[in-house]
Amino acid sequence: MADFRKEKCLNDRLLTETVYHFKKRVYEYARERRAKSLPDEVSIKDSSKVLEIGCGARFTYRVDREVEVYGLDIVPDMIHFLKKRHPASCGIVGSALHLPFKDDSFNLLVANALLHHLVGKSPSDCIENIRVALEEMNRVVKRNGFVLVRELISRSRVFSYFMFYVTYICAKLGIEINWLDIHDKVIVFFMDKRTFNELSLKAKFKVKEVESEKWVFRFGRFGIKLGEQITFLLTPKHHT
Template identity: 30%
Template sequence: MNDQNTGAIAHPNGAGATRSSEAAKTPSVATAVDSRPAGGISVADHIQPPRTEPGAADKTAPEVFDPNQTDFDTVADAYDDSLPHHVMDHYLDKRAEFIRNHVAPGRIVDVGCGTGVLAARLSDDGYDVTGVDPFRGMLKHLRQRRPGIDAVHAFGQHLPFADDSFDLAYCVAVMHHVADPQAVRETVMEMTRVTKPGGHILIWDHNPRNPYWPILMKRVPQDTGAERLIPEKELLEGLLAGGARPIVVQPHSLIPDFAPKRLMPLAIRAESIVERTPLLNRLCAHNVILAVKTIQR
């Protein structure tokens, strides 16, 4: 399992632009989901989530952070070495492949980009990438890794971009750091706001059903105990509230940090079997949600 690619994007104390009126109008996840086959769920095509008001633009991350959350500036220099590189490379390959298989090259934004490992890979694959993170230390590493990638200092709850700016907005291993339910919802809705109609929103985060996360999260420097593993249903509700329709919802990945490099081929085969096996795949390491923005402002 892997927690790479990102710094947290939570706003201090969970503060952000409140959209409580939208919550009342949001269709339930149950109305959006028809069934759950082995590979994931299918989603009713006719769902049309409500409109949302544009989020606040041109706001940058303040310099004061919630002391209960990770200050990623203090771990930035060691962040890329917090897990074995062969495990990190495996997850990097899976994430880049998933995006290539579902989203054509275009303008994309990595929300909570961290040191920019995935952003750099996607840039190499032909995507026009913008990286967003509230921690300057993480952005420093992104700039060093790929000077040509735009690096923006901002919180995910206040993305400083116009509506309908990107073909894809994605975050990987971010939401459990955001933690606060309102902040999670606002971040998901902001990601949807800056996505073009017909564009995609991708959320790839820790699966609360996996029993190993509480163990691993006590060992890595980027986790402090303030994190919260976000239920899939909560993320789906945020997407629907923001005006997006989920099209892929599936459990993904399983390889733990202690997998020996010499056994990776065997571990990858076992991972693939678990991913395809109903019920057993509920224990996968990550939940992956891909949605399409359906509303036209």
């Protein structure tokens, strides 16, 4: 029982620190996001229901149809700004690990730069959180629906673990390294492609890459490829 309480306390603290970071930078995230067009592979009809998980203060995609749009974020201030920008939308404070919706509720789910923030006290905990989030997505998406996941994908598993422990230590010590994009209180776990594919298959999704671009760290004239930014299209395995 003592170990359980200790683990819960740690997880609660990680959650509090994540909320602190995004609340502190809510204006920055609200300003920088611009709506994109949906990939050609995704088709939705009028009266469809769309949910963005970890929506922040703006939606990722522009939907040119008469649809019901929902945004879910764990940071209340993000939902406050979302409602100001999109008054017709439904904003909900909640967790990607426990989606507050019934089964088969949505035609389209979107998760943009979400999964690498679902951290725990170790890489294995991060992977477990991501697995749970993907299974929750499968639960609430309709059987003929779509899930768009946009993530920074690490070039290797070694780099995934390296970035986790570097950001973990920096977060605990309150260190910011702006030129490395390491921020106060932020821990990240960037999956490699194999890990993402394995977790998606376990969550009973088919996986297709629909967009990708290089993820490069720039230092003056030089650049180091860290991986790719990939948009994945996930469909339930019994999707027809």
